[in-house]
Amino acid sequence: MTRSCPPVVLVTGATGGLGAAIATALAADGARLVLTARTERAVADLAQELRAAGSEVLPLPADITDPSAAGAVARRAVEEFGRIDVLIDNAGVEGPVGPFWEVGLDDWWEAMRVNVMSTAAAAHAVLPFMVGRGGGRIVSISSRAGQHRWPTLSAYSVSKAAGIKCMENIAHEAREHGVSTFSLHPGIVPIGLTTAALTDDAPATPWHARRRDWLVRQLSEGRGTPVERTVRAVASLAAGTADHLSGRYLTVDDVLGTRESDHRPDPAPA
Template sequence: MSQDTMDLTGLRVLVTGAAGGLGRAIAEAAHAAGAHLILTTRTADSLPRAAAGLDGPPEVVTAVADVTNDAELAAAVKLATERLGGIDVLVNNAGVSGPVGPAWENGPAEWRHTLEVNLEGPLAACRAVLPGMIERGHGRVVTVSSHAGHTRWPYVSAYSVSKAAVNKLTENLAIELLPHGITAFSYHPGMVNVGLGAPAGEDQDGDDPWRRRLSSWLDAQREAGRFAPLDAAVGNLLRLVRGDADPLTGRYLTYEDDIEALAAATGHV
């Protein structure tokens, strides 16, 4: 099914980290498919970028909400409830790449910050959103993960470990949420030419040899055709938003998965 035929009419979707990159692409596609949006960004300066061009119905609400700030997340959910009547789907997109190089040489503060944003951030967003979903008896949580968490990514270990933990968090949340009619997924969109996967010329010319090495590796993957088409990455995520994969709750899914076929083959976690 092509992304053009996707129908999310009436769904109320919160996307974190929506000012640019993959978050912005998700927001644009979901809005075009008919979803009402609550878009959060880390700073007030980036709010206009999140909603730029998303004019007319369906409604778009923006809010400053750093995923490491519980009070800001709670305020964003309160605003979404007042304006939209609640949230049906949470897309945990906000994330950082973290430090690069041998793990034992990474600065402890940067390592901890990566875990705080990439792991504790999605949990904090769930903490803000799930009570309303539970009260209404339905909802979905989609957390952007990575193949780096499904296997490994040496020299980008903080990122890899944070995404592995997100996958395990999703598995546990899915079981805990079963009685409440809420599903949860971790989703690998592939390497895409936006956000963390966008070309970074400054890293190639910088002083950090590990960042130069990472940038060169990403360029090689891009040239070898191993990057995912953005429409495929976003299209499969929207299928999760719509509910096509609900029988697969708790699963780690990717942009390459035939979600409809997988869902048809199972009826349980």
Template sequence: MLDGQVAAVSGAGSGIGRAIALRLAAEGADVVLAGRSAGPMEQVAEQIRTAGRRALVVAMDLKDPASVDAAAQAAVGEFGRVDVLVNNSGIGGPSAPLVEMPLEEWEDTLRVNVTGTMLACRAFLPGMIARGSGSVVVIGSVTGKRPLVNRTPYAASKMALVGLVRTLAWELGSSGVRVNLVSPGGVEGPRIAWVLEQQAASRGISVEQARAEFAGGAALQRLVDADDVAHAVAFLASDRAAGITGEDLNVSAGLVMY
């Protein structure tokens, strides 16, 4: 459980981020919701407050270092500390063969998904290090381990997060701060719907066929629900995972087992 702890979740207004924020609050945490779209995050914050926990919405643009630093300062100013950081924000990037990939779209994907994660860690970690405790959970993807046609910048960015997490776990181990990665498979929602549409178009098959093939490749024969990911994040954030750091936990319905 996370009773009395403070968790910061980026991209908490929808999808996986929303599910994570609500799950952490259900386990007793007060929650900082950080991202660019205040409206959806305010709705999530209201749900958290109704459930009896505190919530703060802060603006944060992962492409703007000053914005990330300001979000961390606002969180500490409101709650006094942050015990858990969940780096959930990211973008899907373009869908095109690499030889046709505009450089700016490649760089934008890595800037948000990789550099943005680094900036958030750099901004939120000093307090955890000073207290000698804390948990960082980064949301990766099984696409960091297996091919996804025409999505090289996304795949490269998610693979980069594996190296970031493992190395940061070593750097912070002596300080008592743990760092772990969660790699979801296809999560029900608008993003996987877009991916399947792109895959269907590139292969000349129907979206229904693409979805059936994708789900059929998983041992559980299904996609993943956002709540599946949220439960895994809550576990890694809590003392139940006190002996776990540097790990990459698949939540993929058995699509990936490595």
């Protein structure tokens, strides 16, 4: 990304740990940012912090799972900046933890709704503007759980699988219009949802304890991904370095190459 022609980047789930890290890095690269998340105060605080560092930021708190709200965010972004170059689809929830037949089906479906609609509504809102301009990129923060599985977190796993397939289909449909899409597995990043699990000192169920213990083990065995490396992969995709891989599910190592430390590949959840 160059400062002579700063791109306009919309980040959803912008105030979570990973979302804020991505927004901060993109701002440092010179991007003009549109930040959205459900909590108005958190969105305003992050925008103020980035503006203080000299960035152009438009804070737009919204429930991005609501298609009307997502559409309003996209339209307001275009009114302010004239275009949307990149969507970073980062909003989502973990969902219920436990065997499929033990978790409440309403809770399971709510996680599906939030994760699938946050991706679909945001993409649906920005694509008309990208297609109209003849180009754009969507980077959807995904998970190995969607590409493989994650027993006892089935709603999360199935919803991420849906997101991967959504990006794959959009890539084919919008290719002739210059739009590229990616599903990026960020790795086991010690931030956001992972942090919440790691700091769960009183797990609600044995399944919550199992999830926590698995994450602790992966990080202790060197299978984690530094936040800075994940953010660099996102920025690289946003800058167009991997447009030839549009539609693909990618890992951080796919984007940046294997680390010199010969870091072992991120395993599938047990």
